[in-house]
Amino acid sequence: METEGTRKRLAIFIDLNNVEFSIGQYREAGMILDYGHLIRVVSEGYDLQYVKVYDSIPSAGNDPLMELHRGLRESGMELVLKRPHPVEYNMKKTCEQKEVDTSLVVDVVSGAYEDLFDVAMIVSGDRDMRPAGECIERIGKQAVYAAFYDVFCPELRDLPGSKILEDLYVLQAAGYNDGPECRSTVSQYTVSEEGGVVYGA
Numbered sequence: 001m002e003t004e005g006t007r008k009r010l011a012i013f014i015d016l017n018n019v020e021f022s023i024g025q026y027r028e029a030g031m032i033l034d035y036g037h038l039i040r041v042v043s044e045g046y047d048l049q050y051v052k053v054y055d056s057i058p059s060a061g062n063d064p065l066m067e068l069h070r071g072l073r074e075s076g077m078e079l080v081l082k083r084p085h086p087v088e089y090n091m092k093k094t095c096e097q098k099e100v101d102t103s104l105v106v107d108v109v110s111g112a113y114e115d116l117f118d119v120a121m122i123v124s125g126d127r128d129m130r131p132a133g134e135c136i137e138r139i140g141k142q143a144v145y146a147a148f149y150d151v152f153c154p155e156l157r158d159l160p161g162s163k164i165l166e167d168l169y170v171l172q173a174a175g176y177n178d179g180p181e182c183r184s185t186v187s188q189y190t191v192s193e194e195g196g197v198v199y200g201a
Contacts, residue, residue: 008142010046011117012039013104014077015124016055020068022125022148023171031171036075038170042121042146042163049117051077054104080107105132108143112136119144125152 014035023033039051053072058065073079082100108120109132120136122129125147133143145156146163156162165171 007045007047008118009116010043010048010119010121011111012042012048012051012121012123013108014051014053015101015104015122015126015129016053016072017100018124018126018147018151022151025150026171031173033171035072035077037172038123038165039077041168041170042123046119052080052104052107053077054080054082054100056100057081057083080104101126101128105129108132109135112139112141118142121146123147125156127153127155130155 019033023031026033039048055065055069058069069079069081080100080103082103104122104124105128108122111117112120112135119142120133121144122133123146125145129145133145136143142161144161144163145152145159146165147156148165149157152162152164157164
């Protein structure tokens, strides 16, 4: 029987833009992704240490993203937000994400060397995450990748232990938990002092 002391310590690193982009088609079909439920599903059997979420600072007026960030933070996840870089395409000014993926990779590698976890779960289908996993595996840590199928690059998807999120039934019908239909939601969870996830408000 597994106990807190025998379970592997898990840290979760979420590339929020990658996840939000991948669930767009499901949102149109009336489904939502509850991030608290996602954490519970993917951390089952592990001793969860912490969850970090990476994204750009929302632009003024992007209320849905601001609300999502607020919910993630209030649920106990740590947000790492980077300032978007202004660019111009076809005479139109816009912004693009910068330094977000790099920050995630740095935190995975530094956390491994600081012995903050045994397993790093990287929730992203981006192939740029592969070097982080390869690096920490060289010092005896384990990297696990999780993403929705359409954004999961084959180089990560086909690795042992990779998790296709559709297969884990993490999507829910809008309204199942009285969640708004226009965006993803976050249910409450906290990490206990001994590790592990405690659910509920």
